[in-house]
Amino acid sequence: MEMEGDQMDSPIQLIENTDKATKQMLENVRKRKKKFDDTKRWHYISIYATLFFAFSFFVYFYFTIAEHYSYSFLAMLSATLNDGINIYLLALTILGFGAMNLLKQQKEKKEKEYQDLRCEIVDRSKDLWKKEEEWKHRHIVFEMMKNKYDINLYHEKK
Template sequence: MDRSDKEFGEWTDQATEQMLHNLIEKKRKFDKAKTMHLYTLWGTLFASFFFLYYMTKFVLNPYSYSFAAMFSVFVSDSLHLFMTLILVVLFGATKILFEKKEKKEKEFHDLRCEVIDRSKDLWKEEAWKKRHHVYDKLKKEWDINLFHGSK
């Protein structure tokens, strides 16, 4: 992480600045997890619709006269089973990435709420009047809202 001394101005001490950098890092990790989950979700949906289209066009419609014939054609080609296995793995990966995203969101939100709750301890006297500059910078540059605790 590229950071300079007193990045948040002279009204933050070293402990406060470290806490804010931890908050920024948690936000980056949450954003990365959110993006990975979204890409995996869309990839899974696209692959599922492609597979359903393929199955409808080449298995269900030509052999719709008999379930046994459809099942026989489906299991006779190893590509069908391989594609099914890939879809199961993609759905599992999507679920795992969703859980990781939720965990990182909770960690980020908990730290954000801690900063908000401890703001009276972090900024004292004259710095208390200038803390909104830090809040504005965090909101503008990293999309972190410290003005209130709700999501």
């Protein structure tokens, strides 16, 4: 059975002048950043899918129903409810809107978890790199985290 620490990303594992606990914190912040980035990507996909379905619904609705039944609201409603494609496109638009909002909430939660841990590392950097030799080399760790994972450990601000 492998331990959690053995599954660390190899560049983080290979960092010198950093203890195992700090490496684990760096690995955790990398994982949280990845989860945040993945959720953010899915949120954007849901936005574009919802816009596509909404656009398709309105175009289809206009050309098949609104143009032919514009003389009466009840005739338009009846034609809308009797058209399977129209109902299907409307349902996809509503589902997309719901998914978009759910993913937005998840994205915000994952971002908060990631930013909280990132800020904790920034705040505790004096404790995490206690020895003088470690402190002198921490900028190498910060550069690697910035370049490889786009994680800024220099400042608390995003």
